[in-house]
Amino acid sequence: MGTEALSLEEVSIRLGQSLILDGISLQVPAGSFTCLLGPSGCGKTTLLRAIAGFAPLSAGDITVGGRSISNLAPEARQTAMVFQSYALWPHMTVAGNLTYPLKLRGLSKVERDRRAEAILSLLGLEGYGPRAVISLSGGQRQRVALGRALIIDPPLLLLDEPLSNLDASIRRSLRGELRRLQQKVGITTIMVTHDQDEALAMADRIVLMRQGRIVQVASPEALYSAPADLEVAHFLGVDNVVDLRPGDPVAAGGALAGFRTADARVFTGEAPAGLDAVLVRAGTVTACAYAGGSYHVSIDLSDQAGNESLSGASGAALSALSSVPVAPGTRARLSVPAPMLMSFGADSRLLQGIRQ
Numbered sequence: 001m002g003t004e005a006l007s008l009e010e011v012s013i014r015l016g017q018s019l020i021l022d023g024i025s026l027q028v029p030a031g032s033f034t035c036l037l038g039p040s041g042c043g044k045t046t047l048l049r050a051i052a053g054f055a056p057l058s059a060g061d062i063t064v065g066g067r068s069i070s071n072l073a074p075e076a077r078q079t080a081m082v083f084q085s086y087a088l089w090p091h092m093t094v095a096g097n098l099t100y101p102l103k104l105r106g107l108s109k110v111e112r113d114r115r116a117e118a119i120l121s122l123l124g125l126e127g128y129g130p131r132a133v134i135s136l137s138g139g140q141r142q143r144v145a146l147g148r149a150l151i152i153d154p155p156l157l158l159l160d161e162p163l164s165n166l167d168a169s170i171r172r173s174l175r176g177e178l179r180r181l182q183q184k185v186g187i188t189t190i191m192v193t194h195d196q197d198e199a200l201a202m203a204d205r206i207v208l209m210r211q212g213r214i215v216q217v218a219s220p221e222a223l224y225s226a227p228a229d230l231e232v233a234h235f236l237g238v239d240n241v242v243d244l245r246p247g248d249p250v251a252a253g254g255a256l257a258g259f260r261t262a263d264a265r266v267f268t269g270e271a272p273a274g275l276d277a278v279l280v281r282a283g284t285v286t287a288c289a290y291a292g293g294s295y296h297v298s299i300d301l302s303d304q305a306g307n308e309s310l311s312g313a314s315g316a317a318l319s320a321l322s323s324v325p326v327a328p329g330t331r332a333r334l335s336v337p338a339p340m341l342m343s344f345g346a347d348s349r350l351l352q353g354i355r356q
């Protein structure tokens with residue numbers, strides 16, 4: 001299989017008055033797996049369509065293996081794109097679906113059958129060739145869609161939320177399968193997803209987009225522990241934000257701290273030992289729900305003496321875990337170990353990430 005590096009240089013797409021992609025520059029190493037992550041409407045699908053040749057560039061250049069493809073028609077680019085809805089032909093067999101792109105390219109029946117066998121074996125679907133696609137499960141159909149994309153031996157594989165139509169357990173197992181398949185074939189792959197867990201589990205690198213721009217490019221580990229700003233942090237599951245106070249265990253200069261619910265604990269009685277290395281806030285419990293193994297507790301800080309006036313929305317409602325249920329109305333405190341705190345400046349940009 002041919003596998004190529006992809007490069008985007010200052011790619012912009014303007015549609016009418018709106019700038020859908022705004023100066024996107026990105027280097028994608030050959031054989032790597034990149035996830036595009038970002039809120040709905042930020043331009044993820046448009047970026048894939050631009051690479052595949054379905055969305056003409058207003059400015060910039062795209063190269064594959066060092067050659068510009070910006071002016072090539074989609075067929076000439078040979079990139080393979082797989083969508084959320086598998087778009088298989090329901091009246092054809094599995095083999096018929098797989099070999100259709102080869103038929104269009106004029107390959108002989110013998111060669112088509114040979115490649116179909118190889119792809120079925122790669123997908124773990126040996127013997128499925130003669131089956132009607134409508135007799136397959138959702139996960140199997142999506143594997144066939146993937147096979148149909150790979151059978152043309154494309155230089156790039158573009159996946160637009162390929163797993164989002166599947167239910168949670170199939171999705172998780174297909175996640176691993178897809179990643180193994182990609183590594184086996186060694187194909188340069190870009191996948192769009194809404195799902196941060198999916199991106200963290202699968203990608204070599206994650207590209208975080210916002211409003212047609214790239215905000216951050218990082219490994220899953222780096223993005224998780226050091227998101228570029230509060231909005232990215234929120235996207236990566238940092239669901240609590242508080243105003244910093246003197247004495248909080250973070251480096252000087254921060255205005256806000258963020259942390260994940262799973263890293264915060266609730267206590268009601270005596271303070272546990274070693275509290276100088278944690279951030280503590282007091283408040284009133286507003287809700288407590290069992291979350292499997294522990295309780296998810298919501299705490300309202302806004303009406304408590306001892307909390308300075310809180311600026312804006314930050315810090316009024318927090319959540320943390322407790323090993324025992326805590327009744328709503330109870331006064332409680334929440335603690336977060338210093339290494340699990342992220343600090344942000346008043347401009348909401350990251351000053352310090354978590355230190356695990």
Ligand SMILES: Nc1ncnc2c1ncn2[C@@H]1O[C@H](COP(=O)(O)OP(=O)(O)OP(=O)(O)O)[C@@H](O)[C@H]1O
Pocket residue numbers: 015020038039040041042043044045046047194
């Ligand atoms: N053909 C078009 N004409 C005008 N605007 C468009 C067109 N296609 C997309 N857009 C707009 O471009 C922006 C980006 O759309 P895009 O589909 O790339 O977003 P996305 O990140 O894939 O979102 P989602 O996560 O919802 O799939 C959106 O605001 C969308 O409304």
Ligand SMILES: [Mg+2]
Pocket residue numbers: 044045046
């Ligand atoms: Mg999309």
